[in-house]
Amino acid sequence: xxxxxxxxxxxxxxDSIVGKWKPLILYHLLQGKPLRFNELRRLLxxxxxxxxxxxxxxxxxxxxxRRVIYPQVPPKVEYSITEYGMSLSPVLETLHRWGAAHVExxxxxxxxxxxxxxx
Amino acid sequence: xxxxxxxxxxxxxxDSIVGKWKPLILYHLLQGKPLRFNELRRLLxxxxxxxxxxxxxxxxxxxxxRRVIYPQVPPKVEYSITEYGMSLSPVLETLHRWGAAHVExxxxxxxxxxxxxxx
DNA sequence: CGTTGCAGTACCTTTTTTCATACTATACCA
DNA sequence: TGGTATAGTATGAAAAAAGGTACTGCAACG
Numbered sequence: 040x041x042x043x044x045x046x047x048x049x050x051x052x053x054d055s056i057v058g059k060w061k062p063l064i065l066y067h068l069l070q071g072k073p074l075r076f077n078e079l080r081r082l083l084x085x086x087x088x089x090x091x092x093x094x095x096x097x098x099x100x101x102x103x104x105r106r107v108i109y110p111q112v113p114p115k116v117e118y119s120i121t122e123y124g125m126s127l128s129p130v131l132e133t134l135h136r137w138g139a140a141h142v143e144x145x146x147x148x149x150x151x152x153x154x155x156x157x158x
Numbered sequence: 159x160x161x162x163x164x165x166x167x168x169x170x171x172x173d174s175i176v177g178k179w180k181p182l183i184l185y186h187l188l189q190g191k192p193l194r195f196n197e198l199r200r201l202l203x204x205x206x207x208x209x210x211x212x213x214x215x216x217x218x219x220x221x222x223x224r225r226v227i228y229p230q231v232p233p234k235v236e237y238s239i240t241e242y243g244m245s246l247s248p249v250l251e252t253l254h255r256w257g258a259a260h261v262e263x264x265x266x267x268x269x270x271x272x273x274x275x276x277x
Numbered sequence: 278c279g280t281t282g283c284a285g286t287a288c289c290t291t292t293t294t295t296c297a298t299a300c301t302a303t304a305c306c307a
Numbered sequence: 308t309g310g311t312a313t314a315g316t317a318t319g320a321a322a323a324a325a326g327g328t329a330c331t332g333c334a335a336c337g
Contacts, residue, residue, distance in 0.1 A: 045185065049182060049254060053257075058324080058325095059325070066164065066168070075284085076285075080284095087328095089326075091285095114283055114284050126259070133253075134168065134172070135167050137248070137249045140245070141171060145170075178294080195313080196314075206298095207314080207316090209294095231303050231304065232314080233313050234313075234314085235313090
């Protein structure tokens with residue numbers, strides 16, 4: 040951890056969120072309903088099992104996500120957001136909203152460029 | 159860019175913010191004052207010249223940061239936040255705030271652990 | 278009796294990101 | 308005349324993140 044306090048705070052926040060898939064995992068779990076491993080996998084069609092496992096373990100370690108194993112066969116494991124994890128909700132939401140606007144802006148610029156090309 | 163719209167929005171947002179140093183660069187520029195290359199370097203003591211250059215170029219490409227060259231010798235180049243860059247302010251702020259709370263929480267947990275150890 | 282679903286692990290490769298060091302040209306200062 | 312400051316670039320190495328494939332054991336389904 041860096042000792043620069045400002046940097047420190049960004050790093051702490053980003054460490055929890057970043058990883059190619061973490062925001063998405065959290066987003067889905069923040070919908071409230073606990074999800075099984077393969078349910079998450081279906082929601083994130085392009086993730087590999089390995090990556091999903093790794094990210095979930097990291098989120099669990101930070102107590103953002105809870106993992107409950109039902110001792111039955113075939114296995115059942117449920118993941119859900121913790122109370123602490125919910126505190127990330129505003130961050131994710133702000134990020135999500137800005138992302139949407141950013142995408143829209145890029146689309147508009149692209150459109151303008153194409154318009155100029157046909158002239 | 160992924161075609162999953164939800165993922166798309168996170169990726170778009172995170173791409174702009176992430177990179178070990180980008181949030182910090184944006185944070186400093188969001189203070190309002192234009193900063194010269196070496197001023198930024200002093201504010202981010204551990205960054206290498208190369209990384210600072212690369213990140214600034216990326217931010218410039220996304221029109222989040224403006225780069226103005228004064229044709230004089232020795233060179234003078236000033237970086238400042240663009241109007242569009244300012245739209246990132248709420249994102250950075252939310253992130254920063256959560257980061258601070260996260261750091262504090264970790265500190266508390268660490269303290270409790272140490273307390274338990276001395277018992 | 279073969280297939281599918283469950284929740285992973287093991288092992289190895291590739292890609293991406295970051296780091297370290299050396300180098301440029303010019304002007305100002307002592 | 309040597310050192311410092313300016314804003315970088317070039318090159319190669321290292322570290323971190325992500326991906327790919329194969330494999331497990333058991334049960335239910337057809």
